[in-house]
Amino acid sequence: MPRVRIRPAHGRCVTRASTTRRYPCLPMNPIVTRFAPSPTGHLHIGGARSALFCWAFAKKNGGRFMLRIEDTDAARSSLESARGIIEDLHWLGIVNDLGPYIAQNGSIGQHDWEAGSGHPPVGEYFQAKRVPIYNKYLEQLVRAGRAYPAFESNEEIEAQRKVAVAAKQTYRYPRPAEIEYGNFNAALEARWKRAQSGERHVVRFAAPNEEIVVHDQVLGDVKYAAGEMDDFVIRKADGFPIYHFAVVIDDETMGVTHVMRAQEHLNNTPRHVALQRALGFRTPIYAHMPLIVNMDNSKMSKRDKAKFARKAAKDAMAKDKAITAASLSASTGQDEKLIAQFLSADNDSLEIAQALAKHFKVPLPEIEVWDFRQNGYLPEAITNFVSLLGWNPGLKTPDGKDLEKFDMQFLASHFGIERIGKQSSKFDRAKLLSFNADAINALPDEVFASRWRTWCEEFEPEFARVVGSADERWLLLARAVKPRAKTLRDGVRASAFLLRSDDATDFDAAACEKNLLASDRQGLSLLRTVRDRFETVGELEWTAPILHSLIEQVGQQAGTGMGPVSQAVRIAIAGAAVSPPLGESLAVLGKAASLTRIRRCFERFSA
RNA sequence: GGCCCCAUCGUCUAGCCCGGUCCAGGACGUCAGGUUCUCAUCCUGAAAACAGGGGUUCGAAUCCCCUUGGGGUCACCA
Structure with missing residues (x-):
C-alpha cells in the first residue's frame, strides 16, 4: 500500500483542557510516560492501547517510555506473567526505554536512568522489590500525622460495609476520634508502637477534608468535593503498599511526568493528588483515556x-x-x-x-494480545486499529478520505493528547479483521511468505511440516493464499487441500454432482482430457502459469470455457469446490501427487 | 444508591473549542451490481446518524440549561 501524503484537515486550534499546564518543576528533564501493568495474566488489548499511547507520546516529544511492574498483590502476581507482558509489548513494537526487558539469554534485565541523564537511577522497576522505599515514605506520613495504623480485621470492616450497603449508604471508614489530622499525637504514637511490635494492622491515610480538582488533559477539570474521600488503606497487613500509595511514590521517584491511563482510574486520581500533597510531591500531568468496551457495552475483560x-x-x-x-x-x-x-x-x-x-x-x-497473535493477527494491524480507538490523527488522504492507515513511525511523530476523545469506544472485531486483511495484503509476497511461515511454525507446526522447508514452496503457496487470508490462520485454512491425503477418496457430494456428474458426466470427461495433457507435462514445466494455460486451452477446445474444467480438476485435487487458484495449487502439489489425486477421483466414480 | 465521566450512521469516527461552506464527510459492516477458474481479493453504487426538550442567535451538530440514556468507580485488586 502506498504511503499517502497527508495534509491537515483543518487548522484545529489546540487549546482544549488548557495545554498551559506544563510540568512546572523540572523543565530540563525529559517527558516520561509509563505503562504499569499488574502481572496477573497476559497483556489485555486495552492495556496494549494504553501502552501504545504512552509510548507514542514519549516518542513524539523526545521523552522516554517506562515500563513498571505493579506486583504488590503477592497472591496474584507472577514473574511469568510479567515476562509474558514484556514479550507481548515487544511483539507489538512497543519498546520501553526504562524498566525491565528480556535479554538475549532469556533473563530479565532493567534499563535504568544512566549517569548524566538528569535523573538518578531508580534501581528497581518491580514494585515488590521497592517495599523499603514505600515504608520510608509511610513512616514520614505517620510522623506527620497523615497516616495511622488501624487494627480492625478485614472481616470487621466488611461487616460494617455490608450494613451500610444494606441501608443504601456509601460506606466510609470512620476516622478514630483519637486521631488528630496532621498531628503525631500520643494516641498515634501508641498505635505506631503497637504496629511496630508486630501486631497485625493496616496503615490508613488521613485524607484531607478539602476539594480536589484534577486537571485532566482529556476531560478538563474534574472536581471532587471535600469529604468525598475516606481514610483509605495505603499499606496492607502483609506489608505491601496498596496501589495508590506505590503509584504515587514511584511516579515521583522514577521521574514520571505524564500519567496516561484508562478512564477507570479517573476516580483514583484525587487520592493520588492528596497523597502527593501530603508527601510534598509534584503532581504529574494526567490524561485519562476512554475505555474500550465490548459491542454490548460491557467492559472488555478476561x-x-x-x-x-x-x-x-x-x-x-x-x-x-x-x-x-x-x-x-x-x-x-x-x-x-x-x-x-x-x-x-x-x-x-x-x-x-x-x-x-x-x-x-x-x-x-x-481479549489479550496473545489471543490475537495466536489467531494470526499482525502486530501492525493491531496497533493501527487500536490507536484509532479513542484517538485519530485528524488528517485526510489526498483524495479527501480520513487517514486511518498508518504505522508506528507515524504514531511516534503525530500522536498528541489533544486528539484523544472522551467517549468510550466499542471494540469492533469486524473492522480489526479488515485492518488485518489489509495489512496482510500490503505485505510484499516474499515478506508475507516468510512471516506466515514463521507463524505457522509456531502455531500450526503440523501444517508447517507438510509444506516443508523449501522457500519456493512457501512462496508459491503464500502467493495463492494471501488475498484470501484475513488472518495468518486463514492462510492455513485456505491451504486445507494440501493436508488432504493423495489417496483420499472422499469428495464433496454436491460439488461432484454439479461439476463432475451433471450433463452426462461432462466434468469427468473434461477431467480426463486435462489428465491426458498433464501427463505430457515435464517435471520442469510443472509450474503455475503453464498449468493454468493448459487448463484454459482445454476449456477453449471443449467450448466450455475455463470454468467447468477448473471445477472438475479442483474437485479431483481438493475434494471440494473451493481451493486456491488451480495453477498454484497444482504446482505446490507437484506432478506426481496431482496425478495420483486425479486417478483416485476416477476410481471413485468409475462405478 | 453516592460520586465521577460521556452522548454524530449498527460500529470506529471527521466536523464541535473559533455557530453559517453540513438536507453532516470517511472507514468497517450490510445490501445491490461488475471483474474473475471456485472461494476470496478488487471495482462501482445504495441504505444508514447530529438522543429528547428548552433556551441564546438572523442562523446551532456546533454555545448554555434540563431530561433521558450509557458507562466508570465506590477493596487489606490494580
Whole structure:
C-alpha cells in the first residue's frame, strides 16, 4: 500500500483542557510516560492501547517510555506473567526505554536512568522489590500525622460495609476520634508502637477534608468535593503498599511526568493528588483515556471468555438434555464439580472455558494480545486499529478520505493528547479483521511468505511440516493464499487441500454432482482430457502459469470455457469446490501427487 | 444508591473549542451490481446518524440549561 501524503484537515486550534499546564518543576528533564501493568495474566488489548499511547507520546516529544511492574498483590502476581507482558509489548513494537526487558539469554534485565541523564537511577522497576522505599515514605506520613495504623480485621470492616450497603449508604471508614489530622499525637504514637511490635494492622491515610480538582488533559477539570474521600488503606497487613500509595511514590521517584491511563482510574486520581500533597510531591500531568468496551457495552475483560464458553455450553444443554456437568467432565477431562461451579457462574476458570470451547468447537473471544497473535493477527494491524480507538490523527488522504492507515513511525511523530476523545469506544472485531486483511495484503509476497511461515511454525507446526522447508514452496503457496487470508490462520485454512491425503477418496457430494456428474458426466470427461495433457507435462514445466494455460486451452477446445474444467480438476485435487487458484495449487502439489489425486477421483466414480 | 465521566450512521469516527461552506464527510459492516477458474481479493453504487426538550442567535451538530440514556468507580485488586 502506498504511503499517502497527508495534509491537515483543518487548522484545529489546540487549546482544549488548557495545554498551559506544563510540568512546572523540572523543565530540563525529559517527558516520561509509563505503562504499569499488574502481572496477573497476559497483556489485555486495552492495556496494549494504553501502552501504545504512552509510548507514542514519549516518542513524539523526545521523552522516554517506562515500563513498571505493579506486583504488590503477592497472591496474584507472577514473574511469568510479567515476562509474558514484556514479550507481548515487544511483539507489538512497543519498546520501553526504562524498566525491565528480556535479554538475549532469556533473563530479565532493567534499563535504568544512566549517569548524566538528569535523573538518578531508580534501581528497581518491580514494585515488590521497592517495599523499603514505600515504608520510608509511610513512616514520614505517620510522623506527620497523615497516616495511622488501624487494627480492625478485614472481616470487621466488611461487616460494617455490608450494613451500610444494606441501608443504601456509601460506606466510609470512620476516622478514630483519637486521631488528630496532621498531628503525631500520643494516641498515634501508641498505635505506631503497637504496629511496630508486630501486631497485625493496616496503615490508613488521613485524607484531607478539602476539594480536589484534577486537571485532566482529556476531560478538563474534574472536581471532587471535600469529604468525598475516606481514610483509605495505603499499606496492607502483609506489608505491601496498596496501589495508590506505590503509584504515587514511584511516579515521583522514577521521574514520571505524564500519567496516561484508562478512564477507570479517573476516580483514583484525587487520592493520588492528596497523597502527593501530603508527601510534598509534584503532581504529574494526567490524561485519562476512554475505555474500550465490548459491542454490548460491557467492559472488555478476561472473564468474557468464561461468559462465552458458559453460554455455548448452556445453549448446547438446552438443546440436548443428555449434556450435563458429568458428561462434560467425562468428555473434557475436567473436574465435574468445577464444571458445575463454572456453569452456575461460581467460577470463571479459564482452563474450563478453554476445554468447553474446544469441546463445543466454538472460538473464544480474543481479549489479550496473545489471543490475537495466536489467531494470526499482525502486530501492525493491531496497533493501527487500536490507536484509532479513542484517538485519530485528524488528517485526510489526498483524495479527501480520513487517514486511518498508518504505522508506528507515524504514531511516534503525530500522536498528541489533544486528539484523544472522551467517549468510550466499542471494540469492533469486524473492522480489526479488515485492518488485518489489509495489512496482510500490503505485505510484499516474499515478506508475507516468510512471516506466515514463521507463524505457522509456531502455531500450526503440523501444517508447517507438510509444506516443508523449501522457500519456493512457501512462496508459491503464500502467493495463492494471501488475498484470501484475513488472518495468518486463514492462510492455513485456505491451504486445507494440501493436508488432504493423495489417496483420499472422499469428495464433496454436491460439488461432484454439479461439476463432475451433471450433463452426462461432462466434468469427468473434461477431467480426463486435462489428465491426458498433464501427463505430457515435464517435471520442469510443472509450474503455475503453464498449468493454468493448459487448463484454459482445454476449456477453449471443449467450448466450455475455463470454468467447468477448473471445477472438475479442483474437485479431483481438493475434494471440494473451493481451493486456491488451480495453477498454484497444482504446482505446490507437484506432478506426481496431482496425478495420483486425479486417478483416485476416477476410481471413485468409475462405478 | 453516592460520586465521577460521556452522548454524530449498527460500529470506529471527521466536523464541535473559533455557530453559517453540513438536507453532516470517511472507514468497517450490510445490501445491490461488475471483474474473475471456485472461494476470496478488487471495482462501482445504495441504505444508514447530529438522543429528547428548552433556551441564546438572523442562523446551532456546533454555545448554555434540563431530561433521558450509557458507562466508570465506590477493596487489606490494580
